[in-house]
Amino acid sequence: MKKHTVWFLIATLLLVLAGCGSKPASTDNTSSPAPPVDDDTIFEHIEPEVTIPATEIEIDENIEEDAVEEPETTADPQAIPDTLLDYFPPDDTSVYYEGVGNEFAQMANTISRPAPDYVVIRENNGGSYIQKVYKLESDQIQLVKEEPVDFNVLLPTPAELDAMVPIRTYLKEPIQVGTTFDDWTIIEVGASLQTPYQQFDDVVVVEQVDSDFVNRIYLAEGFGEVKRESIMTIAGEPDYVVTSTLENMTQP
Template sequence: MSLIKFIPILILFLLLSACGEDPVEEPSDSNENPSTEEQQPEENIEEPEKIVTEPEPVPEPEPEPEPEPVIIQFSNYFMQDGATATYLGDGNEYASYQARTQWHNDTTVSIYEDNGGTTLLRTYRISDESIDLIQEQGEFYDEFNPTDEELQELPILSTFLKLPLEAGEVFDDWEIISVDQTLETPYQLFEQVIVLEKTDDTGAIQRKYIVEQYGEIKREFIMLEEDTEFIVTSTLESVE
């Protein structure tokens, strides 16, 4: 076959081949959403109702319990029956003495005070409120053994100690100066000592120091003479 006749056949073959190829798709715009599905609108989701709770009340602090009142047993302000105490004196020859305790019953007690020159008897009646002197007798050398009825008939002469036991309280011209004094004696160191003080018409000062289980553990007499203090003391030295 000549070349001239072959050329038309070749052109026809190329045309038929071009028609059989798939068309080329143009690239899609990158800004478009490739998803063909329509977006569903978001449903309105109701938020759960907020429950407002009131705060629990803060409990008020419980009040501190009041301290229990201290019960004073005035019978504890004397020594035991038969006890003999020796007091060391200073400033006077009769300032030293011995004191013997005698209990008559649960509420009445006597103290025999012997200073070497004479014996003085003092008898006290004890109540819930006070210790009262009901007898005071000098030059007493016998034993005092009255009946309970006789003791009840004795009148109150003065008050030895009285409630309330607080500094500043006054009874029978005696003032409570302190209820927690510390006092050193030849016998021992005492704490919680009650100090009573009285000033008489001459300006002389008397003091008594009293403590539980022992009673009076010291006494003082202070007098001013021509700008000089005259002091007499009697202080507990021993107990038998």
């Protein structure tokens, strides 16, 4: 009897264990359904991780700076062009010329620029002291005064400069062969000229022709007149030639 009781207890225990392991999920329809899933709620707090290399940031900044960079300004077309200003020596320059053919062909000149658009040249040829005043305009240079003066005379005042009126055109653009102003014509550009001072290879030659004489001036940028030449024709005689050629130039 005792033996049968033990086996009965063992069988009962096995049935209980098997029933616990195979218990079905609850199907109670009265339980509350799960709340709906909101996609926005799911991703609301998820921030994508983006890594931008430092080099890419620098490139973007450079591109942005270039995009807003202001364009370069251009010169005012009405301003005095440098090409005309360069046909005079710098301010406070002394220029010396070797003279041939005439005792007054040798000269010692001084250059002054009392105002931005004026140049004063004083020529000392040993016999007289001539003051010439040039006014620079947008496309030409005007000679507005030429007169003998005392050696120690003061430079013209701004009011005196403004009151001067043109006598003739000294030089005019375009600087090319064939340009004519008054009775002068540009006959050569890019000419070569040997002077006691140095060799010049970009000289502008301007000529004035009359029935019995020819006058020429030779201009180099940064130096002004590097030579003057006057040729007088006399019937039955050789031409009479007088030249003044650049010999030296000093600056302060």
